[in-house]
Each structure stands twice: as structure tokens, then as C-alpha cells.
Amino acid sequence: MALIEISGLTYTYPGATQPSINNVSLIVQKGEFVLVTGPSGCGKTTLCRTFNGLIPQFYQGELKGEIRVANLDAAKEPTYELARHVGLVFQNPENQLFALSVEKDVAFGLENLGYSREEMRKRVDWALGLTGITDLRDRSPHEMSGGQQQRVAIAAVLAMQPEIIVLDEPTSFLDPLSAQKIFDVIHNLNKTLGITVILVEHRLDLTARYADHIVIMDQGKVRLDGDTRSVLSKEETRLIGVGIPKATLLYELLQKEGANLPETAPLSSEELAKMLQEALNQ
Amino acid sequence: MLTIEDVHYKYSSNIEALKGVSFTVNDGEFVAIMGQNGAGKTTLVKHFNGLLKPTSGRVIVDGVETTKTSVATLARTVGFVFQNPDHQLFSETVDEEIAFALKNFGYTPDIIEKRIEWAVNLLGIVQYRKTSPFMLSGGERKRVALASVLAWDPKMLVLDEPTIGQDHQQKENLRQFIMQLQSQGKTIVIVTHDVEFVAECNPRVVLMRDGKIVADGNGKEILTNPQVLEESSIVLPQIAQVFSALNSSDLPKDVIDIYEAKKLLLKKLEVISN
């Protein structure tokens, strides 16, 4: 049983003339790290919000098709139920933190779910540790950098121990180094805890290396869906206008001119450098 | 056209954001100011149009010291495009939005009309003239903000983090647009931490750290210098990363262009191209 099964999903915002996602089908297995990308307006943000029921419940509008998440019907199940299984981290770090201390923010979801104080303490400590912000426990959100705030948001979602964490362009407002820290945290959660990750991002140069499964969307539809390396090597991907990592592009250029490098496309500069070093040593 | 002389700036909270910065920007130059968050980049560029006045030192724009004149006057020469267009948009139509600054600067209605036409054509938003800016998408709002600044044709254009939240195609369009403006003689300053974007533009790069300038010169040289970049917590562009990892003595280390990289590598791999 796949963790997420979407079939023929179409959604139109209230008052809109066109659907934002059109006949989308997707299967996500447990433990996967899925990268979702595509040009602005392709529907990836809309898709994120269907995973935990914000669409259709918060946004209203018209939702057609089927979506099952963690064996629940995400179109019918209330968001507070789905929140136990799917955590959603948003783009703007500032607008996800309500409380006056980090601890209280991380506990927010647990308080809403009615957990006991002892259980909350345990989970808060655990989540703070996993995101590397235990020493920020008593700080107020405004005294922290964007990267730190975003880690608090991840911890807050993590504390509810969902099977899936969805992140919608979490590093848009962050500089590359803070962004890298976030990706390291997410990668770690996926590898060591087995949490299924769905990451929506433009910065493929930093993220392609983590994903085994990539989904390319354009104008509300899924155009490509599969193994990261093969999808990013395709001409169609480049034509859609996705920011393919430079290392992968360079590899493609070299292969086209007959360089005869190994079959599997590199996703990072390290991989390409290794490949080239071996080829040069021959 | 712009001279910064040993500028120090202290915030009211007593944090010293600029600790003795000096440099010059000449007419028609294209400069990228880079550095970590908190290095002082935005604080520095806010001195260009007088939003901030130095605690000590001088800032001279086209021969006039910024302490001796108002922000409104300086703004005619230095056009500032802020990171978030929503901090500027407030009018009922795109036309009115673009007319705002022109009215502030005292242009006559017929000139205002001409300028609006020119600006909307330049930015490709003619069809939205009578639309409310709040109805437009994120990318379109950015273009409206840009149009509203270019409308008064400032000599210098300062863009604060223009690539945030932009997808690949939008960044490419922006890059081409900047190059176009530059070829028309505009002085352009961008504040950014997007290394790949800067690598593709290859402008003069000014690297900041802790309120000081740590490097100032040719983009290609600075962006492929691992020590300098590490000090300022900046990552090498991907192509440069590849070349930096290859320990081959006859391959140069200062490569940032993908096509140059291809040529060099093909030669090295001894591939005979058809």
C-alpha cells in the first residue's frame, strides 16, 4: 500500500476560471524522498495543500478525483486529523511561529492534540535535538535568523511525529548556507527516521542529490515523474524551463559531444568531479 | 558616479553594521554586492539614496553629499527596487502605481503618460495597465515594481535580492533584462547571495563580511577563489566546484561558464569532435 495515492486530481480555486492542478496522478511510497519542481504557477503549491486537506477544506473551491494519504481520504478527512500524519512546512519562516518561545511553538501542535505534559516534554526535547536547536529552546522567534526559524517550524511539525513531511519552498528566503543546513536536517530525517519527505524546490543544484524520485510539473499537470537521474537528463525537462543542476547540464553537453562518460547522470558537482577524475586518469 | 568614503554606520541599538567601507562606482558599471546575511550589504546600499546617513564618513552621489540633500532628491538619481514588491504596491491600477513616483517628482501629466507607456512596454505588462496590481501573480507584481522605478529613468538602479523566489526562467529573463539595461548605459548594482546568478552575469563583485569589504574586483576571479569565498561564507558556483575538485595541473581553476568548461574538458578528455 503506497503512502500517498493520487489519481485524476483536479482542483479549481473559488472564483478561478482554470483549475490549478489538472488530472494529476502520483504515487509516493513509504520512505521516499520526493522532489517536486516546475516553473512558477505550475501547481506545486496547490498540490502540497491537498496532502493535508487545506485544499479543499480551508480553501473551499472544487476538488475532483481521488487522494488517499496514509490510508485516509484527504478530501474528506478534517485537517486536524490529517495533521497527525502529514506535516506541512511553509515558505515564510516568520509566519509559522506564533508563540513567544521556541519550546511553546514546538509544543503547539501537541497542545492542540491534547497530549499530556510529560509526553509533550519528551517530544519537544526530541524534536529540538533532531533539528539541532536545543540551545534555542527559550528564545523568542523574533531574535532568530530565518534559518533558525525554519528549523523551529520543522521541529514543530516533527513533534507530532507524522509519517510524511511536506515542505513548500522552505528555503526561498534563506541564503545558500542556511538553506544547506535545512536540507541536511531534512535528509537526515528521511535517512535515519524513515520519514517520507516531499520537497518543493527550485534550487535543484542543492537538492537533486537527495531525491530518488522527482516530479516535474508544468501548468497544472505532471509532465515527468520518475527516477531523478533519468528525468533530469531528458531534453523535455530542460525545455520546460526547470533549473537543472549545472553539473548535470555540463555532463549532458559533454556526452552529446561524445565524451563517453558513464551512463548515470551526476546530480552534484562532487559526483561529476569524481566521474571526470576517473575518466582523466585513464 | 558614486563614492563611498570610509563610511561607518551604527544602528540605534549600537550595533555597528558598517566598519569603514570605501569604494567607488563609475557610470555604466555593473556591480554585484555579495555576502552573508548580516554582512552589511543592504545597510550599505541604503546609503546610496540617503535612506541611511553615515555615522561617520561620506557618501557622494554625482558630486552631492547625501547628508546635504533629501532622499526624494537622491531617489531621482538612484532608483531602488526593494526585495518584496508588496511593500510598495498600493494603487488601484498599474498605471497609477507607475505614476506615483513620477507625480512625486513633479512631472507633467503628458510626460507621465509617455513614461508609463514606455515602462509598461519595456517590462511587458501593457495588458495589465488598468488592472489592480493586487490581482497579478508574484512575478507580474515584481515587474510592476520594476516598471514603477524605471519609469523615472534613474541613472543608477539598485536591486535588493532580485532573485528570491524566482524560478529558473524568471531568473534568466531578469539576467537578460539587466544586461539590456546595462548596454543602454545604466549603472546597475545588485545585492544578492545567489552565486549562480552572479556567475552567469559575471559583473564586478564586491564581497562583504562583518561590515567590511573583503574583496572587490573581477567576478570570475573572486567567484573561483575558495579562500576568499569561505571567509565570507559563500559557496563556489557549481562549475567552479567541479574544476576545483579536479587535481589536474593544466586545467584552470577560474572557470564559471558552462560552455568554456565544456571546451576545456573535451580537449582534456581528448575527444575528437565531429
Add this chain to the structure above:
Amino acid sequence: MSRGLGGSVFDGLKFRKVSSPIHNLDPRMKFVYVIAIFVAAILFSAIIPLAILFVMQLPFVFLARVQRQWLRSLRGAAFLALFIFMINIASSFFTHGYTLFAADWENAGAMTMRFVVLVESFSVFFLTTSPDHLGLALEQSHVPYEFSFAFTTAVRFVPVLAEEAQTIMDAQKARGLELEKGNFMKRIRNYVPVLIPLIVSAIRRSLELAEAMESRAWGATKKRTNLYELKLHRGDYTLFGIIILILAVTIYAFFFIHVPTVRSFLGYA
């Protein structure tokens, strides 16, 4: 912001993070104390008991180590206090047929003192109670969670909104907007380009906040739990004792003691 002579009233209302026995007191007990002072101040209309109430609170101010901020709030309130004094004098002047008796001056003084006593006690309360402590007190006092949440969230975003307002002003100044120029009407209109982006941004922000709240199981159960818990300690019971004492003395004095007036000491009618 109203800037009184050398200090703003708001300075005396902003929480000051210091370690002191007053800071550690349960905010609910502190609030009961403020109410007790309020009741006492209302019951007495003569200047001497009100002055006693004023002086009585000074030890709390020093114990809480917030003297400087507290003084600033008084300075800020001075303008209003003067206004109250003048109003009282003026109304007595007119009701007594354009003359003033000694009683009138003393009365105006008493009213002013009452105002000062109230400002003083509220000031100490807010200076020594952090917003999250306050929010927690509201939650535990069975105020519906929506209200205490709205309160703490609002406080949390005050610095964010302030920064945003500054950024918006900068952005519009960079387009030639001159906020200082022009007559009164023009100046008000000049603020439109600042207010609209601020409001739009606030709306957008609350939408994003709502999304985040929903995504963290807002509304999952009616029986919401809390990470923290306010417990009454020895210091709180001591304060409670003081409150009872104040109320007892107040009620006794009100009914049984004839409060001398200042003018009787000075030999006036």
C-alpha cells in the same frame, strides 16, 4: 507615539526582563493586587489616603528593579495628570459661580493623585509580567483559548509589524514620497501609500498563519493541554495576605475613620 516630557507612557508598559521576586509572582495574583489597589483608589476621594496608596507601592517598584522605566511612565502620564487637574479646577470654578475654595484645590489634587495611583499600579504590573506569562494566565483563568492565543500572537508580531512599517516607509521614500512635507491634510494623505501595503501585508500574514495553525491540528480537541502550568508559590500567598490587609484597612477606614483634609491642617475651612 505619544512622547510625554522625556518619556513615553508606553515605556512604562513594556515588559522589562529582569530577575526579581516581583517578576516571579503569579500574574493572576498580581492582577488581583492591581484590582485591590483600584478598588481602594476608587473608594477614597481624599488626598491623604490616596497619597498613602501611592507611597505604599513604591517598595514594590524598587523590589522589581524597574524604577527607571516606571519613572518614565510617570513622566509620560504627567501631561494627562495635569489635564485632569485642570479639568477638575475648571469644573469647580464654574459650578461654584466663578470662585475657587480651598476644598476645590484639594479635590483636584485628589483626583489627580487617584489617576497617578492607577497608572502606577498598572505600570508595575506590565513591567514585571512578560506577555507569555500573561497569555498563560489568561489561558489558565478559563478565558477561551482563542482570546489568549490572539493576545500572545498579537504581541509576538508587534516587532515584526514595526519593522515592516519601517521597510514600507523606506520603499515609498525611495519613490519620492515625502512624509514630512505639506499641511495637515496632505500629510494624512501621504500615509496612504504606507498604510495600504501594511494592511495588505497583515491580511496576507494572517492567512499564512491560519494555514500554519490548521496544519498543526488547530481545533483537534476541545480539551487543549498546555506545556506550562502556573502554580502559586509562597511569594504569591504573601502577596495575597497583603491584598487582604489592604482591603481590610480600606474598608475599615472608609466606614469608620474620618479622614482629615490637608486644608484642615493648614487652617482653611
